[in-house]
Amino acid sequence: xxxxxxxxxxxxxxxxxxxxxxxxxxxxxxxxxxxxxxxxxxxxxxxxxxxxxxxxxxxxxxxxxxxxxxxxxxxxxxxxxxxxxxxxxxxxxxxxxxxxxxxxxxxxxxxxxxxxxxxxxxxx
Numbered sequence: 001x002x003x004x005x006x007x008x009x010x011x012x013x014x015x016x017x018x019x020x021x022x023x024x025x026x027x028x029x030x031x032x033x034x035x036x037x038x039x040x041x042x043x044x045x046x047x048x049x050x051x052x053x054x055x056x057x058x059x060x061x062x063x064x065x066x067x068x069x070x071x072x073x074x075x076x077x078x079x080x081x082x083x084x085x086x087x088x089x090x091x092x093x094x095x096x097x098x099x100x101x102x103x104x105x106x107x108x109x110x111x112x113x114x115x116x117x118x119x120x121x122x123x124x
Contacts, residue, residue, distance in 0.1 A: 001095055002095075003095055004100060005091055005092070005094075005103075006031055006091070006093075006103055007091055007092075007105040008027050008031050008090045008105060009027075009115075010023050010026065010087070011085075011108075012086045012088055014086075015053055015055045020053060020058060023088055023109075025061050025065055027088070027106065028067075028090070030108065031104075034104035035098075037094055042067070042094055042095070043093040045070055045073070046091045047073065048074075048076070048088070048090075049074065049075075049088050050083065050084070051079045052085055052086055053088060057074040059072035077089065089111075
Protein backbone atom coordinates (compact mmCIF):
# COMPACT_ATOMS: atom_id res chain seq x y z
CA UNK A 1 0.00 0.00 0.00
CA UNK A 2 1.27 3.45 -0.93
CA UNK A 3 0.18 7.00 -0.19
CA UNK A 4 -0.62 8.65 -3.51
CA UNK A 5 -1.45 12.25 -4.24
CA UNK A 6 -4.62 12.95 -6.16
CA UNK A 7 -4.80 16.49 -7.50
CA UNK A 8 -7.68 18.57 -8.68
CA UNK A 9 -8.83 22.11 -9.16
CA UNK A 10 -11.89 24.07 -10.15
CA UNK A 11 -13.03 27.65 -10.39
CA UNK A 12 -15.77 29.06 -8.18
CA UNK A 13 -18.63 31.15 -9.55
CA UNK A 14 -18.61 33.69 -6.69
CA UNK A 15 -16.98 34.44 -3.35
CA UNK A 16 -20.00 33.13 -1.47
CA UNK A 17 -20.31 30.24 1.00
CA UNK A 18 -22.78 28.29 -1.16
CA UNK A 19 -20.67 28.70 -4.31
CA UNK A 20 -17.51 27.54 -2.52
CA UNK A 21 -19.34 24.58 -0.95
CA UNK A 22 -20.86 23.54 -4.28
CA UNK A 23 -17.50 23.76 -6.08
CA UNK A 24 -15.69 21.72 -3.42
CA UNK A 25 -18.38 19.06 -3.33
CA UNK A 26 -18.48 18.79 -7.13
CA UNK A 27 -14.68 18.46 -7.28
CA UNK A 28 -14.48 15.85 -4.52
CA UNK A 29 -17.36 13.89 -6.02
CA UNK A 30 -15.57 13.77 -9.38
CA UNK A 31 -12.27 12.71 -7.74
CA UNK A 32 -13.99 9.98 -5.72
CA UNK A 33 -15.89 8.69 -8.75
CA UNK A 34 -12.89 8.70 -11.09
CA UNK A 35 -10.63 6.87 -8.62
CA UNK A 36 -13.04 4.82 -6.47
CA UNK A 37 -11.82 6.57 -3.34
CA UNK A 38 -13.45 5.70 -0.01
CA UNK A 39 -13.12 8.32 2.76
CA UNK A 40 -11.62 5.73 5.17
CA UNK A 41 -8.71 5.31 2.69
CA UNK A 42 -7.86 9.03 2.73
CA UNK A 43 -4.88 10.07 4.87
CA UNK A 44 -5.47 13.83 4.58
CA UNK A 45 -6.84 16.51 2.28
CA UNK A 46 -5.32 19.94 1.63
CA UNK A 47 -7.37 22.73 0.03
CA UNK A 48 -5.83 25.91 -1.37
CA UNK A 49 -8.01 28.84 -2.37
CA UNK A 50 -6.88 31.91 -4.24
CA UNK A 51 -6.89 35.08 -2.10
CA UNK A 52 -10.19 36.22 -3.66
CA UNK A 53 -12.07 33.28 -2.08
CA UNK A 54 -12.63 34.19 1.56
CA UNK A 55 -16.32 33.51 2.26
CA UNK A 56 -15.90 29.94 3.56
CA UNK A 57 -13.36 27.28 4.42
CA UNK A 58 -13.31 24.64 1.67
CA UNK A 59 -12.76 21.93 4.29
CA UNK A 60 -16.23 22.64 5.71
CA UNK A 61 -17.77 21.39 2.47
CA UNK A 62 -15.89 18.10 2.74
CA UNK A 63 -17.09 17.64 6.32
CA UNK A 64 -20.67 18.20 5.14
CA UNK A 65 -20.10 15.31 2.69
CA UNK A 66 -19.36 13.03 5.65
CA UNK A 67 -15.56 13.31 5.63
CA UNK A 68 -15.60 13.92 9.38
CA UNK A 69 -12.74 11.55 10.34
CA UNK A 70 -10.43 12.73 7.53
CA UNK A 71 -7.84 15.37 8.49
CA UNK A 72 -8.66 18.45 6.40
CA UNK A 73 -6.78 21.72 5.99
CA UNK A 74 -7.73 24.89 4.14
CA UNK A 75 -5.24 27.63 3.35
CA UNK A 76 -4.77 30.62 1.05
CA UNK A 77 -2.76 30.11 -2.09
CA UNK A 78 -0.09 32.65 -2.98
CA UNK A 79 -1.18 35.69 -4.97
CA UNK A 80 0.71 35.32 -8.24
CA UNK A 81 0.11 38.18 -10.68
CA UNK A 82 -1.91 36.99 -13.65
CA UNK A 83 -2.90 33.69 -12.05
CA UNK A 84 -6.32 32.11 -12.45
CA UNK A 85 -8.82 33.93 -10.19
CA UNK A 86 -11.41 32.30 -7.95
CA UNK A 87 -9.57 29.00 -8.12
CA UNK A 88 -9.78 26.20 -5.60
CA UNK A 89 -7.14 23.47 -5.58
CA UNK A 90 -7.10 20.16 -3.71
CA UNK A 91 -4.51 17.53 -2.87
CA UNK A 92 -5.92 14.27 -1.53
CA UNK A 93 -3.41 11.94 0.10
CA UNK A 94 -4.85 8.49 -0.56
CA UNK A 95 -3.77 5.09 0.76
CA UNK A 96 -3.99 2.83 -2.29
CA UNK A 97 -2.15 -0.01 -4.00
CA UNK A 98 -2.54 1.78 -7.36
CA UNK A 99 0.47 2.99 -9.32
CA UNK A 100 0.89 6.74 -9.83
CA UNK A 101 0.11 6.31 -13.52
CA UNK A 102 -3.33 4.94 -12.61
CA UNK A 103 -4.40 8.00 -10.61
CA UNK A 104 -6.96 10.25 -12.31
CA UNK A 105 -6.51 13.96 -11.53
CA UNK A 106 -9.56 16.17 -12.11
CA UNK A 107 -9.59 19.77 -13.34
CA UNK A 108 -13.02 21.38 -13.77
CA UNK A 109 -14.39 24.58 -15.24
CA UNK A 110 -11.77 27.30 -15.79
CA UNK A 111 -9.14 25.22 -13.99
CA UNK A 112 -8.76 22.98 -17.06
CA UNK A 113 -6.32 25.68 -18.25
CA UNK A 114 -3.97 24.77 -15.38
CA UNK A 115 -3.26 21.29 -16.74
CA UNK A 116 -4.02 21.14 -20.48
CA UNK A 117 -2.06 17.87 -20.60
CA UNK A 118 -4.82 16.26 -18.51
CA UNK A 119 -7.84 17.75 -20.28
CA UNK A 120 -8.73 14.45 -21.91
CA UNK A 121 -9.09 12.96 -18.41
CA UNK A 122 -10.82 15.99 -16.87
CA UNK A 123 -14.41 17.14 -16.76
CA UNK A 124 -15.58 20.52 -17.98
